[in-house]
Amino acid sequence: MTEPEIHKGLAGVVVDTTAISKVNPDTNSLLYRGYPVQELAGSRDFEDIAYLLWNGELPDAGERERFDAFERAHRALPDHVVAAIDLLPLTAHPMDVARTAVSVLGASHPRAGDSSPEANLEKAAALLAVFPAVVAYDQRRRRGQERVEPREDLGYSANFLWMTFGEEAPPEVIHAFDVSMVLYAEHSFNASTFTARVITSTLSDLHSAVTGAIGALKGALHGGANEAVMHTFEEIGIREDETREEAAARAKAWMEDALAARKKVMGFGHRVYKHGDSRVPTMKSALDAMIEYYGRSEILGLYTGLETAMDEAKGIKPNLDYPAGPTYHLMGFDTEMFTPLFIAARITGWTAHIMEQAASNSLIRPLSLYDGPDERHVGEG
Numbered sequence: 001m002t003e004p005e006i007h008k009g010l011a012g013v014v015v016d017t018t019a020i021s022k023v024n025p026d027t028n029s030l031l032y033r034g035y036p037v038q039e040l041a042g043s044r045d046f047e048d049i050a051y052l053l054w055n056g057e058l059p060d061a062g063e064r065e066r067f068d069a070f071e072r073a074h075r076a077l078p079d080h081v082v083a084a085i086d087l088l089p090l091t092a093h094p095m096d097v098a099r100t101a102v103s104v105l106g107a108s109h110p111r112a113g114d115s116s117p118e119a120n121l122e123k124a125a126a127l128l129a130v131f132p133a134v135v136a137y138d139q140r141r142r143r144g145q146e147r148v149e150p151r152e153d154l155g156y157s158a159n160f161l162w163m164t165f166g167e168e169a170p171p172e173v174i175h176a177f178d179v180s181m182v183l184y185a186e187h188s189f190n191a192s193t194f195t196a197r198v199i200t201s202t203l204s205d206l207h208s209a210v211t212g213a214i215g216a217l218k219g220a221l222h223g224g225a226n227e228a229v230m231h232t233f234e235e236i237g238i239r240e241d242e243t244r245e246e247a248a249a250r251a252k253a254w255m256e257d258a259l260a261a262r263k264k265v266m267g268f269g270h271r272v273y274k275h276g277d278s279r280v281p282t283m284k285s286a287l288d289a290m291i292e293y294y295g296r297s298e299i300l301g302l303y304t305g306l307e308t309a310m311d312e313a314k315g316i317k318p319n320l321d322y323p324a325g326p327t328y329h330l331m332g333f334d335t336e337m338f339t340p341l342f343i344a345a346r347i348t349g350w351t352a353h354i355m356e357q358a359a360s361n362s363l364i365r366p367l368s369l370y371d372g373p374d375e376r377h378v379g380e381g
């Protein structure tokens with residue numbers, strides 16, 4: 001009998017079709033429902049992207065108006081979710097808080113037992129609307145600050161920043177934040193999306209699938225990398241009085257030591273892209289805008305120092321988490337909040353995949369090759 005071929009990590013395996021996004025490493029492109037993401041980021045806001053991912057088309061004016069009315073009416077954190085978050089210690093990682101909050105929202109959803117396409121679309125939109133309040137409240141409670149209620153007169157990103165910082169963000173910051181949400185929204189069969197599809201394939205519900213996806217996103221090889229990038233910057237040391245060149249030199253030396261010690265440096269490399277992540281140039285422009293806005297050229301020094309040293313030593317390019325981390329830092333988010341920001345964006349992609357999987361379902365259940373002990377019996381030998 002021939003041994004089956006093992007596809008460790010499912011690398012290179014095509015498991016299903018999807019009409020939601022196309023990642024093409026050869027052309028270094030990413031399409032959402034056919035549109036290049038670079039074209040969408042900057043020309044369309046995150047709400048339009050959510051609509052596109054769920055419905056297959058960008059909204060017309062009336063569709064967008066109805067979407068906004070629903071989204072803005074569902075932004076407030078219900079009291080029982082506030083109470084559940086308050087039960088969690090401040091030592092809990094914000095990803096654990098986020099995962100718990102989504103689970104509580106699922107358990108108490110009025111249509112919890114309904115996984116019809118209409119119920120799923122409504123659940124997805126309500127989750128997208130309320131999730132920023134989870135992140136904003138969690139950051140504020142850790143800082144000993146009061147919760148800030150959402151504002152219906154602001155767009156998604158402006159309101160997110162308002163609830164987090166308790167003041168209106170400048171347009172430059174809102175724009176950079178919105179671009180990050182658009183870029184993080186969707187990326188085909190990545191580990192967390194695949195997790196959501198596996199859970200959905202058992203006929204489980206949308207909130208269970210998103211809760212599981214959050215668990216998969218938390219790890220440093222996936223979404224947790226944006227937090228890890230900032231820990232690298234912090235380990236090297238962020239010195240505001242330093243020139244860009246001085247910071248770059250220290251970062252380069254740090255990277256050379258890390259690679260000599262055979263360390264994996266988070267924010268670099270990708271399972272699919274081997275010549276650079278299609279989203280990085282757009283996110284890097286958003287980072288550059290924030291560096292300029294806040295006058296923090298030493299951050300650019302750290303960024304380029306690490307990037308250059310990694311490229312020279314191994315030819316490995318940054319992924320989206322690399323420019324996103326310092327961008328969120330400059331905006332004032334605490335480092336542990338970065339991956340929950342990724343959740344906020346990816347709720348769109350995850351739920352689009354949950355709906356796609358449910359509409360054309362087949363239980364996801366691969367095979368394994370047993371390599372344990374030969375058959376034996378209790379009491380023998």
Ligand SMILES: CC(=O)SCCNC(=O)CCNC(=O)[C@H](O)C(C)(C)COP(=O)(O)OP(=O)(O)OC[C@H]1O[C@@H](n2cnc3c(N)ncnc32)[C@H](O)[C@@H]1OP(=O)(O)O
Pocket residue numbers: 220221222223225263264265266267268269270271272316319320321
């Ligand atoms: C939004 C996202 O989720 S993007 C991904 C975020 N994750 C990270 O940034 C974590 C750091 N990166 C990595 O661990 C990897 O690049 C992954 C997991 C993302 C992709 O990995 P894979 O395709 O499985 O490649 P693999 O991990 O086998 O790496 C291949 C080689 O490149 C090296 N390599 C890959 N990434 C890195 C890195 N970040 N730092 C150092 N070396 C690296 C590996 O050590 C390996 O070298 P070897 O052949 O000498 O052993």
Ligand SMILES: O=C([O-])CC(=O)C(=O)O
Pocket residue numbers: 184186187189190191222271272319320
């Ligand atoms: O596609 C992947 O494996 C990881 C990634 O970049 C993402 O989920 O955005």
